[in-house]
Amino acid sequence: MWKARIHCASTSRVSSTNRTPARGESARTEAGLLLDLLTPVVKSWPSQWCLEANSLAIQIHGGYGYTCEYPVEQFYRDNRLNMIHEGTHGIQAIALLGRKVVMKRCAALGLLAREIEQTVQAARAQSAHGALHAHADALEHAWRDIMTTVEALLPTLQSDAERALANASSFLESFGHVVIAWMWLRQVNVANAALTSAVSAAVNATRSEADEDFYRGKLHACQ
Numbered sequence: 001m002w003k004a005r006i007h008c009a010s011t012s013r014v015s016s017t018n019r020t021p022a023r024g025e026s027a028r029t030e031a032g033l034l035l036d037l038l039t040p041v042v043k044s045w046p047s048q049w050c051l052e053a054n055s056l057a058i059q060i061h062g063g064y065g066y067t068c069e070y071p072v073e074q075f076y077r078d079n080r081l082n083m084i085h086e087g088t089h090g091i092q093a094i095a096l097l098g099r100k101v102v103m104k105r106c107a108a109l110g111l112l113a114r115e116i117e118q119t120v121q122a123a124r125a126q127s128a129h130g131a132l133h134a135h136a137d138a139l140e141h142a143w144r145d146i147m148t149t150v151e152a153l154l155p156t157l158q159s160d161a162e163r164a165l166a167n168a169s170s171f172l173e174s175f176g177h178v179v180i181a182w183m184w185l186r187q188v189n190v191a192n193a194a195l196t197s198a199v200s201a202a203v204n205a206t207r208s209e210a211d212e213d214f215y216r217g218k219l220h221a222c223q
Helices: 002-019 025-066 072-080 089-100 103-125 130-159 161-200 205-222
Strands: none
Touching (some): 025 103, 025 161, 103 161, 130 161
């Protein structure tokens, strides 16, 4: 569930940049492209995988998960609606691969590639934390697979779109997982950099301890 919230919050930040004149025309144009690219993901990924989390919650409760004694059965019913009113998963998949990825000669995809590369390099720059390097390598490898897939599909998208979009849903799932991985790495880059400050801060020992726990929690959750 937290992954879904992260994705929604990050997309909201891009949307705010797109609507803020003070950001400048270039920044707003780029934010608009990223928003277009990420919209099918933010509509589908949380609705699909939050429902999976609800399903696991029912499984953990066993038979009680089906009863009204615990709220998980209602959570499942409520979240099942998200896959309906946000548009079917297949429609979002076709929108992503058939339109958003290729629009303006893959301009939005190029911007996302740039953002991911910056995040990967920022993680590698924090040489004191080996786990970040592993996360950065994994993200870079996964993103390379996405780009290779797009390059392979581009000719078919132009000549036989129906055939190219036959596995659009699988592409959407893979793309969404990589986007979530990128957002988590962005968070842990900040958390790891701030962790040293939280540990060394002596102004308020209680607050420092709480901050340290928060940042370490981010590092563990990223795994």
